[in-house]
Amino acid sequence: MxxxxxxxxxxxxxxxxxxxxxxxxxxxxxxxxxxxxxxxxxxxxxxxxxxxxxxxxxxxxxxxxxxxxxxxxxxxxxxxxxxxxxxxxxxxxxxxxxxxxxxxxxxxxxxxxxxxxxxxxxxxxxxxxxxxxxxxxxxxxxxxxxxxxxxxxxxxxxxxxxxxxxxxxxxxxxxxxxxxxxxxxxxxxxxxxxxxxxxxxxxxxxxxxxxxxxxxxxxxxxxxxxxxxxxxxxxxxxxxxxxxxxxxxxxxxxxxxxxxxxxxxxxxxxxxxxxxxxxxxxxxxxxxxIDPSLFNPADTGEGENFSFDPGNTDDDLRGKKECKIAFLRDLQDGKWQEKQYGTLDGHGDGPLFTFIGRLSEQKGVDLLLEVLPVLFERRDNVQIMFLGSGDAGLEDQLKNFSSNTFWQKRICFIRGYSPDLARRIYCAGDFFVIPSRFEPCGLTDFIAQLFGNVPVVHLVGGLVKVKDGLTGIGYEKDSPDALLDALERALVLYTDKENLRLMQLQSVREIEKKYTWSxxxxxxxxxxxxxxxx
Known part of the structure; x- marks a missing residue:
């Protein structure tokens, strides 16, 4: 020494x-x-x-x-x-x-x-x-x-x-x-x-x-x-x-x-x-x-058919698809009806965007709500799931969006938080949206990657660890247009299954190489x- x-x-x-x-x-x-x-x-x-x-x-x-x-x-x-x-x-x-x-x-x-x-x-x-x-x-x-x-x-x-x-x-x-x-x-x-x-x-x-x-x-x-x-x-x-x-x-x-x-x-x-x-x-x-062992999708707790491993090249992530379908089915059955606003279509074929976190302007939720109507108008198979609580005005907006007949079964909001429910959303989601205006580090992007849920992030603060086009999708300008463009890029990626799978693999490898707590x-x-x- x-x-x-x-x-x-x-x-x-x-x-x-x-x-x-x-x-x-x-x-x-x-x-x-x-x-x-x-x-x-x-x-x-x-x-x-x-x-x-x-x-x-x-x-x-x-x-x-x-x-x-x-x-x-x-x-x-x-x-x-x-x-x-x-x-x-x-x-x-x-x-x-x-x-x-x-x-x-x-x-x-x-x-x-x-x-x-x-x-x-x-x-x-x-x-x-x-x-x-x-x-x-x-x-x-x-x-x-x-x-x-x-x-x-x-x-x-x-x-x-x-x-x-x-x-x-x-x-x-x-x-x-x-x-x-x-x-x-x-x-x-x-x-x-x-x-x-x-x-x-x-x-x-x-x-x-x-x-x-x-x-x-x-x-x-x-x-x-x-x-x-x-x-x-x-x-x-x-x-x-x-x-x-x-x-x-x-x-x-x-x-x-x-x-x-x-x-x-x-x-x-x-x-x-x-x-x-x-x-x-x-x-x-x-x-x-992050400790990857705490976020292991091979142990979903719902049986062998729901097990998957985004970091395994031999895994086709069929278990992730089963997690998605089961989650959508539970939403339709009103499993969380006391806190649930709206529901989602249960077929599971289209892309599912997800958001888990505090509902605040810092987290960019207002921007996301601004671009959703445009995205829904352009793409009729897009769905989005919100889990969180926070600013009363943003909560009210989400409740109104979720009950809007024009977007029926395309947006769902569950108010509050529970680790088990969050885990199910991470497993079910295809893309995880983090439009934060500032973000000291970010942990949810790591968790999403470990569950094969590709992050779409505003490249600020610690979110720059998401490498655009390699381990996720990133955008630089804090604007509705930039966010909308990133979401559109995610939809293109969703149709390119080979590159989508490669991005999921690279994300897990990047975490194991650089970001384990050891x-x-x-x-x-x-x-x-x-x-x-x-």
């Missing part, structure tokens, strides 16, 4: 999401799969801390109360300073522990987390109980939740006498921790040999976890007011900006890092990337990986080594 690197054996992570325990997007998959891959490497000890939300039953999930190392008969608990400008406040926390796939997992249990029914937003159930808690609205105390998690993590490490080589903080929700361990009395000395890496999973507006109340930001974090004032973006304390002074920062793809610091696309972040660059903070970029992890270890020197 060279003089400018630090050997990394002991890793802690802190995140609001993790695997099947708690999630709202791709962060849960990245954190859990990276942690588990690191843990499989000989000699590396990996620990992850996340909240115990109200929808989680820690005992049912196999966790046990963490006992006090000083008194094994006593449950480990402590009080965390959560001061307001005019009032000293403390909040009680305790911890639950379980090891999963060699990763040590800790849940932070507190009243603030227990009252939440979803990771980031209020639910319909909460709105019914308290009308001001509007469904899909972000938690009013988001910043307090973030600081409580970070302080509880810091205190847990001290109580367990844990001195990590590196602390990996995921997204703006945990990005204040590097400043706190370097600036708060006691912690500064304790963590003097621990480095920090902050991963920006999404730098878009609304994802920074910034706070406008500067006196409150100072009091609840414990950071001096001058530190708060030195890290303002558009007049608000910005955790990502603060992290840049105390940690190494990376984004989840090389191209997204470039866009944030070298192009006008950074306007979509409020110019965070340029603000960091002005402070001489260079963003690193590492494209997320490969991507090595780049993170190199960043950890550098972070350990900061």
């Amino acid at each position: 060279g003089n400018n690197r630090k050997q990394i054996k002991y890793i802690w992570m802190v995140s609001r999401e993790y695997g099947d325990l708690a999630g709202a997007g791709g962060v849960k998959d990245v954190v859990s799969q990276l942690a588990e891959t690191l843990a499989r490497w000989s000699g590396r000890s990996v620990h992850v801390v996340l909240p115990c939300y109200g929808f989680m039953d820690s005992i049912f999930l196999g966790f046990s109360p963490l006992m006090d190392p000083e008194d094994p008969e006593k449950v480990l608990q402590c009080e965390i300073d959560m001061d307001h400008p005019d009032e000293k406040r403390r909040e009680k926390v305790r911890y639950f522990f379980r090891k999963i796939n060699r990763v040590s997992l800790y849940l932070v249990d507190s009243a603030r987390f227990r009252e939440k029914r979803a990771v980031y937003t209020y639910t319909a159930e909460e709105e019914q109980a308290e009308p001001w808690q509007k469904e899909s609205m972000g938690h009013y105390d988001y910043f307090a939740m973030n600081i409580l998690l970070q302080k509880a993590t810091m205190e847990l490490m001290v109580l367990l006498d844990a001195r990590p080589d590196v602390i990996h903080c995921h997204d703006g929700h945990t990005a204040v921790l590097p400043a706190m361990i370097r600036e708060l009395p006691g912690y500064r000395s304790y963590f003097r040999s621990s480095g920090c890496l902050v991963t920006i999973h999404n730098a878009g507006l609304g994802y920074h976890q910034e706070v406008a109340d500067l006196p409150y930001a100072s009091s609840v974090t414990g950071l001096a007011r001058e530190i708060i004032d030195d890290h303002l973006l558009d007049g608000k304390f910005d955790p990502f900006l603060a992290a840049g002074s105390y940690a190494l920062l990376n984004t989840v793809s090389e191209n997204y890092a470039r866009e944030l610091q070298e192009t006008k696309s950074d306007r979509l972040t409020g110019w965070l990337g340029h603000a960091l660059l002005a402070r001489k903070v260079q963003l690193e970029g590492i494209t997320n990986g 490969r991507v992890m090595k780049r993170y270890v190199a960043l950890y080594e550098r972070a350990g020197l900061i």
